[in-house]
Amino acid sequence: MNQALQFLDHHDQQALDELIQLLRHPSVSTDPARRDAVATCAGWLGDHLRQIGMPVVEIHPTAGHPIVYAEHLGAGPDRPTVLMYGHYDVQPVDPLPLWTNDPFDPTIRDGKIFARGATDDKGQIWVHIKALQAMLAAEGGLPVNVKLLIEGEEEIGSPNLSPFVREQAAKLACDAVVVSDTAMFAPGRPSIVYGLRGLAYVEIHVQGPNRDLHSGSYGGPVRNPLNALCEIIASMKDATGRVTIDGFYDGVPDLSDVEKAALNALGYSEDRLRSDVGVPAAGGEAGYSIVERLWTRPTLDVNGILGGFTGEGAKTVLPAKAMAKVSMRLVPHQQHTEIVEKITAHVSKVTPEGVTSEVIDLHGADPVLVPLDAPALKAAKIALEETYQQPCLYQREGGSIPVVELFSSALGVPTVLMGFGLNNENAHSPDEHFSLENFHKGMRAAVRFYHAMARLDAL
Numbered sequence: 374m375n376q377a378l379q380f381l382d383h384h385d386q387q388a389l390d391e392l393i394q395l396l397r398h399p400s401v402s403t404d405p406a407r408r409d410a411v412a413t414c415a416g417w418l419g420d421h422l423r424q425i426g427m428p429v430v431e432i433h434p435t436a437g438h439p440i441v442y443a444e445h446l447g448a449g450p451d452r453p454t455v456l457m458y459g460h461y462d463v464q465p466v467d468p469l470p471l472w473t474n475d476p477f478d479p480t481i482r483d484g485k486i487f488a489r490g491a492t493d494d495k496g497q498i499w500v501h502i503k504a505l506q507a508m509l510a511a512e513g514g515l516p517v518n519v520k521l522l523i524e525g526e527e528e529i530g531s532p533n534l535s536p537f538v539r540e541q542a543a544k545l546a547c548d549a550v551v552v553s554d555t556a557m558f559a560p561g562r563p564s565i566v567y568g569l570r571g572l573a574y575v576e577i578h579v580q581g582p583n584r585d586l587h588s589g590s591y592g593g594p595v596r597n598p599l600n601a602l603c604e605i606i607a608s609m610k611d612a613t614g615r616v617t618i619d620g621f622y623d624g625v626p627d628l629s630d631v632e633k634a635a636l637n638a639l640g641y642s643e644d645r646l647r648s649d650v651g652v653p654a655a656g657g658e659a660g661y662s663i664v665e666r667l668w669t670r671p672t673l674d675v676n677g678i679l680g681g682f683t684g685e686g687a688k689t690v691l692p693a694k695a696m697a698k699v700s701m702r703l704v705p706h707q708q709h710t711e712i713v714e715k716i717t718a719h720v721s722k723v724t725p726e727g728v729t730s731e732v733i734d735l736h737g738a739d740p741v742l743v744p745l746d747a748p749a750l751k752a753a754k755i756a757l758e759e760t761y762q763q764p765c766l767y768q769r770e771g772g773s774i775p776v777v778e779l780f781s782s783a784l785g786v787p788t789v790l791m792g793f794g795l796n797n798e799n800a801h802s803p804d805e806h807f808s809l810e811n812f813h814k815g816m817r818a819a820v821r822f823y824h825a826m827a828r829l830d831a832l
């Protein structure tokens with residue numbers, strides 16, 4: 374193991390230079406204009422994996438963006454197999470004027486690398502790829518069998534990865550999955566994430582009159598679709614922050630006292646949240662602490678509203694239609710397809726007379742919990758504590774990684790969510806960045822993780 378760590382010490386600059394090359398690819402999965410750039414990024418990754426000595430590298434085309442798969446099974450059938458999952462696609466960059474540097478011209482400032490995808494998730498997949506390279510180069514092989522699955526559609530809900538995982542379950546067979554695509558609890562405080570929320574993302578369309586109308590000539594007897602949409606949205610939550618959709622909380626258990634105490638002991642105060650995001654007070658469901666609201670309770674949020682006149686000045690118009698994008702974060706044992714049915718029924722029940730409505734299912738993910746006694750989690754704990762010299766924390770996460778639930782239900786294995794990001798690194802926002810310290814430590818922790826996994830039976 375020490376040879377690989379020494380190799381990393383001698384190749385830090387090279388690893389960073391290569392990460393800069395990876396970050397130059399504008400692999401925005403949701404943007405049709407970037408289709409070729411996404412494919413080029415996949416090809417570049419495949420070439421690099423061949424260069425570092427992965428004997429099997431495959432680029433799988435899909436109906437959407439390619440899946441990069443690689444394997445090195447040289448450790449042999451007596452050793453465990455680890456599947457590393459990550460994503461090379463990134464979120465759109467808008468609003469571009471708020472970036473200090475071009476999002477695809479990576480720039481280093483204050484010990485951080487700034488670029489779209491720096492922390493989510495290119496910097497974090499690079500941690501693993503460089504750790505594998507170090508072991509291959511300095512130790513002549515890997516301590517465990519390794520499979521890599523790096524997709525280009527995570528940010529759009531992994532529509533083509535889900536069928537791939539189901540169909541290729543035998544090819545992807547492993548003892549555990551490792552994912553670095555989450556944040557640490559705080560700087561210097563490594564954590565293992567054992568729960569991810571799911572997601573149900575819909576559009577609500579409301580149609581009123583057959584054309585935009587003069588709001589003086591028609592206002593009153595013609596119901597306004599924007600007003601109707603606001604009423605529909607307002608009907609979905611009560612004054613205590615509880616979602617009022619019938620059956621929304623079905624199957625959501627109360628937290629056990631033990632888990633509740635453990636999560637609350639992490640000490641995430643309302644003050645920390647307030648000063649972090651600059652709000653005057655916390656919102657959300659009454660009766661739950663900040664971490665409970667963030668990680669263990671479902672939510673319903675409007676992501677955007679479209680309709681009517683939004684230009685300069687005033688225009689007296691009664692719009693013909695309105696649309697809202699609404700997403701719900703889900704927790705075990707809610708299922709995204711059932712939740713979409715429930716919100717559809719709710720919207721149709723509360724849609725006022727005089728307009729029609731429609732709910733469209735955009736994408737979703739089921740929530741997942743990883744058993745805390747999975748031996749692979751111990752390998753991560755050893756690796757993180759050795760690297761950060763701090764006790765490793767166990768936390769849940771409010772975000773979603775759609776395929777992780779499938780690793781549990783289709784492959785039957787636990788996923789180790791060992792993230793090196795930080796929550797304030799502006800994932801999905803302008804000036805996204807990744808801490809060079811965590812990049813540096815992450816590569817070392819990954820080497821230690823794969824080595825600890827070789828001793829899985831003894832953990």
Ligand code: BES
Pocket residue numbers: 493494527528529530531554555556572736737738770771772773774775
């Ligand atoms: N890396 C994130 C997941 C995440 C979010 C981890 C927040 C830790 C904190 C992932 O790339 C992501 O953004 N997921 C989307 C999923 C969606 C598009 C299906 C999310 O959570 O919104």
Ligand code: MN
Pocket residue numbers: 460493494527554
């Ligand atoms: Mn991510």
Ligand code: MN
Pocket residue numbers: 464493528800801
């Ligand atoms: Mn993301």
